[in-house]
Amino acid sequence: MDKVGIILAIAITSVAVAFTATGGLGSMYNITPNVEKISPPVSELEKEALVVKKVTEDIEQVAKEAKQTTEKAQEITKEAVSAKLPAKFVSIPKGTSVPGCDKVDLCYDPPHVTIFVGGEILWRNDDSSAHTVTSGVVLTGPDGNFDSSLLRNGQTFSHMFDKSGEYRYFCMIHPWATGSVTVS
Known part of the structure; x- marks a missing residue:
């Protein structure tokens, strides 16, 4: 009362x-x-x-x-x-440069990652072709949150996520290669 x-x-x-x-x-x-x-x-x-x-x-x-x-x-x-959490690892597997990896959602492995704010993701190119890890959507282009530039075979790129949200990314050279990161 x-x-x-x-x-x-x-x-x-x-x-x-x-x-x-x-x-x-x-x-x-x-x-x-x-x-x-x-x-x-x-x-x-x-x-x-x-x-x-x-x-x-x-x-x-x-x-x-x-x-x-x-x-x-x-x-x-x-x-x-x-x-205390180590960086999450995402591979760009062999064969990503050839269309078809998108049919089984394995152009980036794993294609979807969830981390906490302040977490980091490390991408490694395990394919023989060069690739990028570029934030944004293929249809609208890069959104400027992160971009690896060209990653040759064996090269890595990491990004730390300071804000919560859903971050989609793709390869600028092979637009069928897409992935996403959920930060909570």
Whole structure:
């Protein structure tokens, strides 16, 4: 019950007690002596209402502090986990330069990777042809988040992801080669 509700309940109770104590509408002349009799309970109810208000404020403050502590702990945990995890590895397998790897979704292996914010991915070209790892979508082109330039056989490229989101990438030379990274 909120604070206004508590005060409203006290006021309604006070009116009901006053009405009952005076004998209802039938004895209007006896109101003054009976009002003095109900004053102490109203005073006690006001004190209790103040106590309830203070306890409610304390509970709200504790809840706020608990939420802040929980959020901070989650942030520290993510940082610790990201810092200790090794980079995820993605291979550009042999045969990626020939159309068809996209039919089995293995132009990049694995084609979809999930990491935490602050995580890193290392791509290695295991194909005999040069390739790129370029962020964006083939139809709209590079989006500028990352680009490996040409990777010859055996060369690697790594990128650290500092923001959460879905990052799609492709090979500029072999546009059927696509992959994605989910950062959470």
